[in-house]
Amino acid sequence: MTETEDVLRQRIADLEAQLAATPFIPALPTEHDGEPITWRDWEEAPIILCAWAGDLNACQACDHPGPSLLAFGLAGPGKPRIRFNAHRCPGCQEMRAYQRVYDKYRVGTELKEIAYSAPRTIARPESGR
Ligand SMILES: [Zn+2]
Numbered sequence: 001m002t003e004t005e006d007v008l009r010q011r012i013a014d015l016e017a018q019l020a021a022t023p024f025i026p027a028l029p030t031e032h033d034g035e036p037i038t039w040r041d042w043e044e045a046p047i048i049l050c051a052w053a054g055d056l057n058a059c060q061a062c063d064h065p066g067p068s069l070l071a072f073g074l075a076g077p078g079k080p081r082i083r084f085n086a087h088r089c090p091g092c093q094e095m096r097a098y099q100r101v102y103d104k105y106r107v108g109t110e111l112k113e114i115a116y117s118a119p120r121t122i123a124r125p126e127s128g129r
Contacts (some may be wrong), residue, residue: 010073016127026117028086037073037084043071045087064091073097073117084114092119 028039045068046058057066073084086097097115 022094024120026088026093028095028096030072030101032075032084032114035075035077036074038080039084039086040072040074042069042071044068044086059089059091059094059119061094062089062092064089076096086113086115089119093117094119 029037031037037068044058045066048055057068058064059066059068069088069089069090071086071088072082073086074080075083082100086095088095095115095117096113098111099114101110101112103110119122
């Protein structure tokens with residue numbers, strides 16, 4: 001290894017450490033369709049244990065083992081309810097925010113993506129997952 005290479009490797013290591021020390025956390029949307037959203041703090045998402053579906057906790061973008069982070073957004077009309085939720089990877093900070101769409105004729109909730117923030121690290125090569 002040449003001296004220049006050593007200097008450059010050290011510089012890259014210093015910059016990586018600097019980046020890791022100041023992670024970029026994407027901002028959550030403050031409103032949707034004119035309705036203001038109040039977000040609760042980010043918390044660790046529950047770990048999903050499902051032998052058939054494979055590992056659902058790892059990040060698809062950077063392979064962080066998880067758990068991912070979860071935040072709930074409250075909005076009206078009327079008494080604020082949980083009408084939004086967001087997921088964020090603690091490794092690459094990829095973030096998706098969803099509106100929870102309730103349909104009285106269907107069981108459960110449909111999630112409609114309203115915001116996306118791309119990963120901050122280089123995506124791992126496709127492994128067919
Ligand atoms: Zn990630």
